[in-house]
Amino acid sequence: MSIEEKLALIDMFSELSKKELRSVERLMTPLTVKAGRVLMKEGESAREFVIIVEGKATVRRRNKVIAHVESGDFLGEMAIIAGGPRTATVTADTDMILEVLNRREFNALLDDQPAIMRKVLTGAVKRLHELEPGITP
Numbered sequence: 001m002s003i004e005e006k007l008a009l010i011d012m013f014s015e016l017s018k019k020e021l022r023s024v025e026r027l028m029t030p031l032t033v034k035a036g037r038v039l040m041k042e043g044e045s046a047r048e049f050v051i052i053v054e055g056k057a058t059v060r061r062r063n064k065v066i067a068h069v070e071s072g073d074f075l076g077e078m079a080i081i082a083g084g085p086r087t088a089t090v091t092a093d094t095d096m097i098l099e100v101l102n103r104r105e106f107n108a109l110l111d112d113q114p115a116i117m118r119k120v121l122t123g124a125v126k127r128l129h130e131l132e133p134g135i136t137p
Contacts, residue, residue, distance in 0.1 A: 003030065003099070006053050010072045012119040020113065027109055028099040039075065039090040039098075046079030046086055049106040055096030061088045068093075077124045080106050 004021045007013045013021060028051070033039065033074055039050060039057060049089060051074045059067040059075075066088065069075065079086050110117040 004137045013071040015115050027105040030099045031100050033096045035094050037092045040086045042089045049076045049080050049101045053097040056093045059090050061097050062094050077120050102128050
């Protein structure tokens with residue numbers, strides 16, 4: 001299966017045309033990681049946005065498990081959008097295939113694809129509510 005076909009299966013890209021998917025694919029850098037690798041660390045500065053194509057990972061905040069993520073999920077949007085540090089540590093539970101966008105590529109994606117921007121922003125707000133339960137929608 002091509003990366004374009006895999007991206008089409010991910011909810012955030014499901015509404016895009018083949019041409020739009022090719023545009024997104026050109027922005028991304030594929031990355032394969034082994035189980036046990038730390039993908040991002042709480043408190044560190046954010047440099048990239050990550051989409052999980054295959055595999056599973058655990059998300060921890062202050063060493064407490066707060067979520068499990070897998071194929072179709074994305075990570076790193078809050079720190080990239082806000083320009084702040086990572087809010088959690090993410091560790092690969094399995095070998096993984098990721099697609100990575102740096103800050104410039106991420107911003108280009110949001111500028112060029114309003115449907116994706118809405119999904120990313122919605123995901124960021126949901127994560128914020130999960131991280132800070134006292135915040136009301």
